[in-house]
Amino acid sequence: MAPKVLVSDKLSETAVQIFRDRGIDVTFDPTLGKDKDKLLSVIGEYDGLAIRSATKVTEKLLEAAPNLKVVGRAGIGTDNVDKEAASRRGVIVMNTPYGNMITTAEHAIALMFAVARQIPEANASTHAGKWEKSRFMGVELTGKTLGVIGAGNIGGIVCQKAVGLGMKVAAYDPFLSEERATKLGVEKVELDALLARADVITLHVPLTDQTRNILSAENLARTKKGVRIVNCARGGLVDEAALAEALKSGHVAGAAFDVFAEEPATASPLFGLPNVVVTPHLGAATTEAQENVALQVAEQMSDYLLTGAVTNALNMPSVTAEEAKLMGPWVKVAEHLGAFVGQMTDEPLKSIEIVYNGSVAAMNLEALNCSAIAGVMKATNPDVNMVSAPVVARERGVEISTTRQDKSGVFDGYIKLVVKTAQRERSVAGTVFSDGKPRFIQIKGINIDAEVGAHMLYTTNHDEPGIIGTLGQTLGENGVNIANFTLGRSDRGRDAIALLYLDEQPAVTVLDKLRTTGLFKNVAPLRFNV
Structure with missing residues (x-):
């Protein structure tokens, strides 16, 4: 289904045609921005809103726009946009600072x-x-x-x-x-x-x-x-x-x-x-400038809605179309790592440290940070996305830090996420294999090689015989099929972990059966957006 964009202020017909040519379903109503009530009644239909200065993007308007993903301002000034409210709701705000x-x-x-x-x-x-x-x-x-x-x-x-x-x-x-x-x-x-x-x-x-x-x-x-x-x-x-x-x-x-x-x-x-x-704010008032900023905002919004490329955003790191394609698998890795620790943590967060090692350290780390933080925050707030996650983290007093490292170990590049609460520290690392698929490669300092699936089961235990048999038998007897099974341990007879990729989420009764065996320190079902 084609993204829908509303143009509520005066933009050139050429700019509107850019949306159409890119396959965007565009509504051009250049007087709508001055009619607050009518705009409020229709904004819920749209993925994008292209404006100049007449339209006021208020918190009330944003609340009425559950599908809105991007607001594009043709021009440099965004005083008419509540950027803080947009960020909290995960809406990207773009402008065109170079056209005028x-x-x-x-x-x-x-x-x-x-x-x-x-x-x-x-x-x-x-x-x-x-x-x-x-x-x-x-x-x-x-x-x-x-x-x-x-x-x-x-x-x-x-x-x-x-x-x-x-x-x-x-x-x-x-x-x-x-x-x-x-x-x-x-x-x-x-x-x-x-x-x-x-x-x-x-x-x-x-x-x-x-x-x-x-x-x-x-x-x-x-x-x-x-x-x-x-x-x-x-x-x-x-x-x-x-x-x-x-x-x-x-x-x-x-x-x-x-x-x-x-x-x-x-x-x-x-x-x-x-x-x-x-003069009455004429700095950008030339035919050339008005045309330039209109064309730019149409291209920028189309790029984001169709390819994920982010240009001239005020509340989100810029990501070119080339970067979006190259970084796509790494963005998913960062999100999965965040989702893992987010689902494993039921205490208030104090800090999130994101370590980038090797080839990934040369990428757009701001965007990767946003993805990792979003993964963590979604565990308690499913509506969070890459735009709103840093705002949510800041409001909760979570300290965010980033570290770049030269290549170390057997992987060309990897991301490691370390989350701290007042009681404990959790860490998980992941990479992208040559097939482009994300992998978990380390949990709690224990090396593993686990493909990421929509439904997974994570267990921890003291390293001893019988764990594999218990997991396989209990899940099999209850109709839960195992697609992939990964084990790891710190040392013989010490801490051990298992990460299972399942075809479906086990019922609570199945998880309780595993817990009552007394073999496991932790039995945690996990979900991932794959």
């Missing part, structure tokens, strides 16, 4: 020129029949210092364009490497140095607790007198009231804003001030 990079960078440069030469006011004055050449004295940008706060995707393009304009560029970005700075042709500086030296400051960072009001009243006071401020990134990065006061005092010579703390912005301390250029 050039457009947004160009808008920042355009606003920088506009405020440097007072173009909007000069335009209005000339339209009014005035000829006020002396009133609109501007400044050249060539040779001036541009301070760029945030030199990521968009900020990096702004840096390159500014260098091309003959500007000196100083960039503040904790994640900017010296090599990247050299490649961009900019000087990497601390924020205080940028504030003191920049003739123009432009912001290109997301709004986080660390960046909120990064240009506060205090930081604005540290800027060079006559500075000009440009913000095409996010409202809330600049204290608008403090900036208005700095403009009135003359400390700041001009400002150009495309984004505001409250949007739609019908009022702002900046409105009406001289040499302040404002």
